[in-house]
Amino acid sequence: MAKYLMKGNEAIGKAAIEAGCKYFFGYPITPQSEVPEYLSSELPKVGGVFVQAESEVAAINMVYGAAAAGARVLTSSSSPGIALKQEGIGYLTNASLPAVIVNMMRGGPGLGTIQPGQADYNMTVKGGSNGDYRNIVMAPASVQEAVDMMMEAFDLADYYRIPVMVMSDGLIGQMMEPVSFDYKPCKELPPKDWALTGMGEGKKHMVENLVMDADECEAWNHDHFKVYNAIEAAEQDWEDFMMEDAEYAFTSYGTSARIAKTAIGILREKGYKVGMIRPKKLWPFPIKAFELHDAKIKKYLDVEMSMGQMVGDVALACGDASKIEFYGRVGGNIPTVDEFVAFGEKVMGGDK
Amino acid sequence: MSIIFKKTRALTDLKMHYCPGCAHGIVHRLVAEVLEEMDEDKNTIIAVPVGCAVFANKYFNFDSIQSAHGRAPATATGIKRVHPDKLVMTYQGDGDLASIGTAEIVHAAARGEKITTIFINNGIYGMTGGQMAPTTLPGMKATTAKAGRDPQINGNPIRMSEMLSTLDGPAYIERVSVSTPAQVTKAKMAIRKALEMQKAGLGFTMVEVVSSCPTNWGVTPVKAMEFIREKMIPYYPLGVYKDVTAEEGK
Numbered sequence: 001m002a003k004y005l006m007k008g009n010e011a012i013g014k015a016a017i018e019a020g021c022k023y024f025f026g027y028p029i030t031p032q033s034e035v036p037e038y039l040s041s042e043l044p045k046v047g048g049v050f051v052q053a054e055s056e057v058a059a060i061n062m063v064y065g066a067a068a069a070g071a072r073v074l075t076s077s078s079s080p081g082i083a084l085k086q087e088g089i090g091y092l093t094n095a096s097l098p099a100v101i102v103n104m105m106r107g108g109p110g111l112g113t114i115q116p117g118q119a120d121y122n123m124t125v126k127g128g129s130n131g132d133y134r135n136i137v138m139a140p141a142s143v144q145e146a147v148d149m150m151m152e153a154f155d156l157a158d159y160y161r162i163p164v165m166v167m168s169d170g171l172i173g174q175m176m177e178p179v180s181f182d183y184k185p186c187k188e189l190p191p192k193d194w195a196l197t198g199m200g201e202g203k204k205h206m207v208e209n210l211v212m213d214a215d216e217c218e219a220w221n222h223d224h225f226k227v228y229n230a231i232e233a234a235e236q237d238w239e240d241f242m243m244e245d246a247e248y249a250f251t252s253y254g255t256s257a258r259i260a261k262t263a264i265g266i267l268r269e270k271g272y273k274v275g276m277i278r279p280k281k282l283w284p285f286p287i288k289a290f291e292l293h294d295a296k297i298k299k300y301l302d303v304e305m306s307m308g309q310m311v312g313d314v315a316l317a318c319g320d321a322s323k324i325e326f327y328g329r330v331g332g333n334i335p336t337v338d339e340f341v342a343f344g345e346k347v348m349g350g351d352k
Numbered sequence: 353m354s355i356i357f358k359k360t361r362a363l364t365d366l367k368m369h370y371c372p373g374c375a376h377g378i379v380h381r382l383v384a385e386v387l388e389e390m391d392e393d394k395n396t397i398i399a400v401p402v403g404c405a406v407f408a409n410k411y412f413n414f415d416s417i418q419s420a421h422g423r424a425p426a427t428a429t430g431i432k433r434v435h436p437d438k439l440v441m442t443y444q445g446d447g448d449l450a451s452i453g454t455a456e457i458v459h460a461a462a463r464g465e466k467i468t469t470i471f472i473n474n475g476i477y478g479m480t481g482g483q484m485a486p487t488t489l490p491g492m493k494a495t496t497a498k499a500g501r502d503p504q505i506n507g508n509p510i511r512m513s514e515m516l517s518t519l520d521g522p523a524y525i526e527r528v529s530v531s532t533p534a535q536v537t538k539a540k541m542a543i544r545k546a547l548e549m550q551k552a553g554l555g556f557t558m559v560e561v562v563s564s565c566p567t568n569w570g571v572t573p574v575k576a577m578e579f580i581r582e583k584m585i586p587y588y589p590l591g592v593y594k595d596v597t598a599e600e601g602k
Contacts, residue, residue: 023434049433053426054459061423061456065399065430068417073430091420196415196431198395198438207417210406 001180008143009034009173012076012102012166013042015150018183021072021100022048025062027055027081030114031170032104035076056081060088060101067097068207070195072154076102078170079120080111083128089163090129094220095207096227098157100150101135102166104173107305107332115332116170118254121309124165125282132221134228136164136235137282139253143177145280151183156235159187160227167282169305171255171334231284238286239278242268243293246275248348251302251314251324253279256335260303263340271352274301274344282310290317300324301347303340305333360384362393364413373566373573376404376472378530380411382540383443383470386547387414396439397431399424401448404478408443422453425460428467439550442469447477450486450510457516464521464555468546471512474563475584482568486510489587493570509587513560517593523555525594529562531580535590554596562588 006014013035016024024039040050053059059075066073077085082103092099103124107117122128125137136156140146146168153164196205211217242264243249250260257278267274277289300323302311308326315321327343329335362384370376387393393414400408402421409416419427424442432440449457449471460467475492477483484494484501487509491500501509513527524546528539539561546557562584566576592598 023430025430051429051433051463054455057423058426058429058456058459061420061426062430062433064420064423065417065427065432066434067430068427069397069431069434071434087420088423095417196397196417197435198397199415200394204413205415206409208409209418209420210402 001182003178003180005176005178006143007034007174007176008146008168009104010038011143011147011179012150013038015147015181016074016100016154017042017046017048018181019072019151019154021074021154022046023066023071023073024048024075025051025053025059025066025073026075026077027053027059029078029081031106031116031173032076032078032102034173035102056084057087060085063099064088064092064097067092067099068095068196070192070197072158074100074102076104078104079106079108079117082120083123086123086128089135090131090133091209092163093129093133093135093224094131094209096161096224097163097207098161099163100153100157100166101163103168105167105169107330113332114170116255116305116334117330117332118169118256118305119307119309119330120167121282121304121306124167125313133224134231134283136160136162136231136284138164138166139280139282140166140168140172141254141258141278143172143175144179146172147179147181152186155186155189158189158192160231162227162231167254169255235281236284236286236288237280238289239280240275240289240293241278242275243277245273246293247296247298247351248272248274249293249297249300250274250276251300251310252276252304253282253310256303256305259335259337260340262337263344266337266341267344272344272348273352274348285313285317287317294318297323298351299347301344302326303335303343304328305335306330360388362388362413364411366410368411369407370404371567373564373576374404375474375530375561375563376408378536379470379472379539379561379563380408382536382543383441384412386540386544387439390544390547392439392547392551396441397435398441398443399428399431401442401444403445403448405443405445405472406479422448422451423456424448425453425456425465425467425469429460429463429465432465432467436466439547440467442467444469444471445478446471446473446475446485446487450512457512461516461556461558462519462521464523466550466553467556468550469558470543471558471560472563473512473560473588474565476565476568478565478568489583511588513558513593516558521556522558522594523596524549524557525560526592527560527562527588527590529580529585529590531564531577549597562590
């Protein structure tokens with residue numbers, strides 16, 4: 001299969017096109033601007049549409065319209081821009097509309113910094129919009145994985161009628177790696193008979209968001225949670241890295257997990273029985289991984305480019321918060337292999 | 353026996369929830385009649401707002417979506433770009449279009465999105481109960497400007513048709529009213545013209561309707577219609593603000 005040397009942001013754009021997405025609505029923000037730049041020239045070549053919106057708020061509402069119209073549709077942004085999109089993400093969710101949203105995270109809060117970060121876990125995984133809801137959240141750790149996840153994201157969005165977030169960071173967005181594109185639908189997709197297409201000679205379609213009757217609104221919530229329960233049962237996804245004999249396990253995702261892999265290699269050379277549970281989806285969180293490994297794990301070493309936003313989910317998954325030690329860097333700083341090795345040695349304390 | 357009048361097929365049979373003297377019902381009917389007369393109702397998708405008209409989707413008998421507050425022009429943009437062969441409309445009130453949604457309407461107009469916006473301007477927030485709107489007249493009372501709107505404290509009203517007509521993207525912008533039968537007839541003609549110009553792909557089109565809210569104005573339906581003529585229209589003059597077909601003819 002042909003390999004291309006591509007920047008993460010551009011590869012994400014190409015992956016969307018390969019997956020049949022013809023509509024992109026977005027707004028510039030560092031470090032994701034190559035996504036709209038790439039798609040502004042590439043989408044028209046496949047009969048698609050690129051619109052540079054006046055704001056993130058407008059962009060996500062264009063996505064709302066295009067998704068309701070039955071299209072595969074993408075928007076991308078970075079942390080403060082994703083914060084602006086939260087209202088629209090809630091509307092998409094309530095109306096059960098499929099869409100893919102890329103977040104190339106940077107350091108925060110507020111305007112923060114333009115360097116990579118992972119501090120949008122809470123906003124994205126726990127939900128930054130109002131109300132009870134979940135979105136599928138995918139967390140690639142390489143450009144190739146970002147490509148593969150983008151393609152899967154469109155299928156999952158259409159299959160479950162839910163927004164899917166691909167949550168990466170500026171490092172993967174800006175990095176060049178060899179990638180190949182091989183889109184094969186991962187689901188048998190139902191027809192979008194609910195989409196706004198003009199009623200023609202059929203019944204009218206309505207995409208609704210306001211549910212005045214309390215019982216009806218509650219029923220909508222319960223319907224959403226039936227879907228969420230199905231997703232939790234079917235879609236947990238993680239990588240076991242050197243977990244066969246591990247007595248200690250790093251927990252990490254995305255760029256920090258990639259750095260942790262190198263650190264684990266060094267710690268293994270030093271004789272430590274250490275591995276990593278790397279969630280590939282942050283929601284649904286891979287609880288099954290912890291059910292599989294927890295009995296033989298003495299400590300979890302959670303490493304992130306945040307102040308520990310995933311620690312809570314690791315604690316719920318393993319059932320014992322006292323088993324978790326945390327090390328993180330924030331503000332756009334990328335942790336080094338040496339820092340993770342030192343953290344590992346400190347936690348494991350010569351227990352080889 | 354010949355039928356001289358019947359309800360348009362483009363409205364459902366649901367009883368509308370609007371207050372007595374509210375003009376939403378009139379404008380809904382005009383939109384629906386025009387679409388049926390053009391035989392385009394089954395080819396139309398409308399984005400309805402947040403505000404009293406949030407349930408317009410239940411009354412219009414064609415495809416519809418409930419938008420976030422102020423975002424209908426962005427939502428309609430997404431729909432129109434996917435379905436360029438459909439007629440795509442927004443139906444918005446003054447709080448929706450001229451306050452929280454100013455960015456979306458200005459940029460949809462500037463892009464020349466081939467959509468038609470029906471803008472209901474009654475100078476008050478209806479659904480939330482009579483708060484000051486961006487279009488509330490100076491001196492007009494609101495629950496958030498109890499002594500009447502004081503431009504020194506509350507700022508000045510916005511004239512959207514005039515403002516948007518300075519842009520190059522709009523093909524047609526007209527301000528109409530529905531406080532007399534003659535005005536209703538002219539309003540219907542304006543809506544028809546806007547939708548025909550959208551169909552011809554000429555650009556963004558908007559019809560602003562100077563409208564009523566007897567409940568929150570605290571007057572009877574008849575007095576509300578008088579208020580439109582005596583107070584609202586002098587501040588919001590009726591007329592065509594932009595018409596690219598007329599400009600071509602010059």
